[in-house]
Amino acid sequence: MSNKIGLDAVDREILFHLRQDGRLTNVELAKRVGLTPPPCLRRVKRLEEAGVIAGYRAVIDPAALGRELEVHIDVEIFAQDRKTVEEFEDTVASYEEVVEFRRMYGRPDYFLRVAVADHAAYEAFVMGRLSGLPAVLRLESHLTMKTIKLDG
Numbered sequence: 001m002s003n004k005i006g007l008d009a010v011d012r013e014i015l016f017h018l019r020q021d022g023r024l025t026n027v028e029l030a031k032r033v034g035l036t037p038p039p040c041l042r043r044v045k046r047l048e049e050a051g052v053i054a055g056y057r058a059v060i061d062p063a064a065l066g067r068e069l070e071v072h073i074d075v076e077i078f079a080q081d082r083k084t085v086e087e088f089e090d091t092v093a094s095y096e097e098v099v100e101f102r103r104m105y106g107r108p109d110y111f112l113r114v115a116v117a118d119h120a121a122y123e124a125f126v127m128g129r130l131s132g133l134p135a136v137l138r139l140e141s142h143l144t145m146k147t148i149k150l151d152g
Contacts, residue, residue: 004050005046005047005050005052007052010033010034010035010043011043011047011052013032013033014029014033014040014043014044014047015047015052015053017029017032017033018044018053018056019151022056022057023056026040026041026044029044062115066117067097067115067116067117068115068117068118069115069116069117069118069119069121069122069143070099070113070114070115070143070144071113071114071116071122071141071142071143072111072112072113072114072141072142072143072144073111073112073113073114073126073130073139073140073141073142074107074108074110074111074138074139074140074142075108075109075110075111075112075130075136075138075139076107076108076109076110076136076137076138076139077109077110077135077136077137078135078136078137079135084134084135085135087135088133088135088136089101089103091133092110092112092130092133095125095129095130097114097115097116097121097125098112098113098114099113099114099115100112100113101113108138108140122141126139126141
């Protein structure tokens with residue numbers, strides 16, 4: 001996180017608590033960081049207006065949606081022309097199973113995080129959709145053994 005707006009220790013404490021629970025009331029947040037509610041709210045608004053706080057979202061339990069198998073996939077493509085890259089990105093971004101999609105510097109060309117119900121659903125996704133795309137050169141799948149830390 002950049003310090004372009006001059007974050008102090010109280011700002012960092014506010015961010016810490018909001019990262020842990022974005023639904024904290026201003027009164028509870030103020031109590032936790034040692035402020036009264038009005039200055040706490042002013043600080044939160046300043047952090048929002050500066051873009052430090054980019055939004056609030058719900059953390060969804062993938063198992064509750066029947067998508068408990070998460071696979072990370074490295075993707076290399078063979079073509080680098082703009083049209084092929086744009087078509088590949090538009091297609092992959094439209095897949096519901098893809099919950100994170102990044103273009104990388106170097107290798108791999110792309111990183112995907114895919115959430116599906118089980119191994120059969122993953123195989124159907126890879127064999128039926130992803131590997132059949134014309135730009136795909138190589139896929140490498142990684143299954144998580146244990147999540148140690150997940151932040152934000």
